[in-house]
Every structure is written in structure tokens, then in C-alpha cells.
Amino acid sequence: MLPLPRGQDFYIFPIVEENIRAYTPPMRRATLSLITLVVFFASLSASAQDWAKTRLDASPRHREYVTLKHGDRSLQAFVVYPEVSGKAPVVVLIHEIFGLADWVKEMADELAAAGYIVVAPDLLSGSGPNGGGTDSYPGMDAITKAVSGLNPDIVNADLDAAADYGRKLPASNGTVVSVGFCWGGGKSFAFAAHRKDLTAAFVFYGPPPSEFASIVAPVYGFYAGNDARIGATLPATIEGMKAAGKKFDPVTYNGAGHGFMRAGEDPANNNPANKVARDQAFTRLTSLLKSLPASHSSTAAPSSAKPSSRDAKSTAAAASCHSEAATATM
Numbered sequence: 001m002l003p004l005p006r007g008q009d010f011y012i013f014p015i016v017e018e019n020i021r022a023y024t025p026p027m028r029r030a031t032l033s034l035i036t037l038v039v040f041f042a043s044l045s046a047s048a049q050d051w052a053k054t055r056l057d058a059s060p061r062h063r064e065y066v067t068l069k070h071g072d073r074s075l076q077a078f079v080v081y082p083e084v085s086g087k088a089p090v091v092v093l094i095h096e097i098f099g100l101a102d103w104v105k106e107m108a109d110e111l112a113a114a115g116y117i118v119v120a121p122d123l124l125s126g127s128g129p130n131g132g133g134t135d136s137y138p139g140m141d142a143i144t145k146a147v148s149g150l151n152p153d154i155v156n157a158d159l160d161a162a163a164d165y166g167r168k169l170p171a172s173n174g175t176v177v178s179v180g181f182c183w184g185g186g187k188s189f190a191f192a193a194h195r196k197d198l199t200a201a202f203v204f205y206g207p208p209p210s211e212f213a214s215i216v217a218p219v220y221g222f223y224a225g226n227d228a229r230i231g232a233t234l235p236a237t238i239e240g241m242k243a244a245g246k247k248f249d250p251v252t253y254n255g256a257g258h259g260f261m262r263a264g265e266d267p268a269n270n271n272p273a274n275k276v277a278r279d280q281a282f283t284r285l286t287s288l289l290k291s292l293p294a295s296h297s298s299t300a301a302p303s304s305a306k307p308s309s310r311d312a313k314s315t316a317a318a319a320s321c322h323s324e325a326a327t328a329t330m
Helices: 009-023 026-048 052-056 102-113 140-148 152-167 183-195 232-245 272-291
Strands: 063-070 071-081 088-094 117-121 174-180 200-206 219-226 248-257 326-329
Touching: 009 183, 052 102, 063 088, 063 117, 063 152, 071 102, 071 152, 088 102, 088 152, 088 183, 117 152, 152 174, 152 183, 174 183, 174 232, 183 200, 183 219, 200 272, 219 232, 219 272, 232 248
Parallel strands: 063 326, 088 117, 088 174, 174 200, 200 219, 219 248
Antiparallel strands: 063 071, 071 117
16 A cells, blocks of 8 residues: 555545445445555554654653754754763764655664764755655655655765764764665765765665765675665675775675665564564674774864864754754854
């Protein structure tokens, strides 16, 4: 069943019931009505990722939405802080082709629980109806089309704004990495080719960029065994990164399908390999993050500049509480 447009949940029932009455013998109407409603609610729940939202709502960690500004653009980002006593690395989390959905925010919270400040920008900010972001679109198909059509240069500029914001936070130790899934995995790889002061890039089942020569940071890949669309790009990516003298460390999880990080957490998942891959990949990700060096500086180079470029300006808005809307200008 296709996901339903948001805001139309209560209009589907007259349509369903009308079809049942028109095409179903009277004695079967009650049974089919019940089946239709069960399927409808199951589909709606899966589309909304309610299980992820439930987990996120139970989290004790501080989370907030901030507005990042660069040029004439305003960008919404979801930020989660770890409960730690010292300064922490920053993870720029790049969403799937499904936008800043509940699972992405729940994953941001999971990484914060592991000890990292997570900045997850909504890359659809301003492009939706009435200038909204992911939540303003009428359904998943519209979100997918919108994400697919995003300008790569604007995406990199948005990710720069998120990285600059995270690096300037008083709680940041100056280390910034990118982590992306699916479409976002490809953007994490591309961001490594764009930004010179990135400490590392983590690519979950995403395609490679068009060139590797400009990559400075090590790139770590996480791929699914049952995902030929992306897996078929791996041999050329490995060879290209090797020829360019870049560090690329990919791991493929046999039996897992594309999107296994989300699918492996979904209670409706029916492929055990997705759960195994998700757990192993998360352990690998957090272990690699722990091994990264800290720059111990919140004034490292912004955007794609060299590390010796201008100091970043501090921003008092970064320490805002839940009740305040933080805004940072990049």
C-alpha cells in the first residue's frame, strides 16, 4: 500500500467504505472492512516510523531544532547532545532519500547516547509547501522526488553550515565527521571530496562521487550484500580511491538489504541479516569514531577552506534550551 499524504488520515475511510459497499457482497463486507482497516493502520504506522518516534520520545538526552543561516538561505537542523562531562566530537548526520524522518532523528539520538554531538540538517528546508521542510510534504513519494532533485552544490553548502555550526559549539572538541545513509551516504562521500578539514566520512550504502583526488579524510564504507545497485559500484570505487592514494575501508554485510540500518531496527523487519548487519555496523561505526583524533579546537577551518583559515565566530545561540529557537549565521 502506498503511504498516504499527511493530513489526510481521516479522509480515507469514506473512500474505502464506499469501494467495499460497491464491489463486495453484503456477507463479506464486515470482514473486508476489518481487514482493510488493519492493513491501512499497519501501512500508516510503517510510513510514519512510529516505532522510531516512540524510542526518541523516551530519550533523556537534550535535543533541539536550530536554524542555520548561510547567504540568503535558512536551514533547519535537529541537534542532539550526549550526556558527557567533557567536550565531544560532532557528527553531521545526512538523512536518507526519505528526508529528515523519525528514524534519522532516532539514529541521531543513538549516536548521541554513544557520546557524540549530532547535527542532522533537514536538506529539504524551505523547499516544501509554504516554505516548509520534510514535514510539510504531502507524502513519501513527494519527499523522495524533492530529495532526488536537490542541487548538489546547495547540499554541500548546507552541510558546510551544519559542520561549521557544530564545530563552533562550546561543547565541541573540534572534530567533525559526516555520516550518511542511502542518498545521504552518497552525499557523505561527496562531502569528503568537498570539505578539506573533515576528520572522516562514513558512507552507508551510498554511491561514490565523480572524483576522488580532492578527498583528504579517510572514508569508511558500509554496504549490503543484497544491494547490487550500489554493490556494483564498489570495485571501481576501491580501485579509484587506491589510484588516488586515498584511504577507503569498505565492509559488505552478507545477506543484508539496502537500508539495513533502518530496516534492522524496524520491528516489522523480516530479514534477520538486516538486524545482524545493523548491530555489527553500529558497533564498527562507534568503534571507529572513538579512534578518531580530537582537534581540541572549536575554531578550526570552516567550510571547505584549509585548516589555517579564519577563526570561527562564537555563537551564544548554540547553548539555547528546549524552549528557545537557536539561530546561527554562517
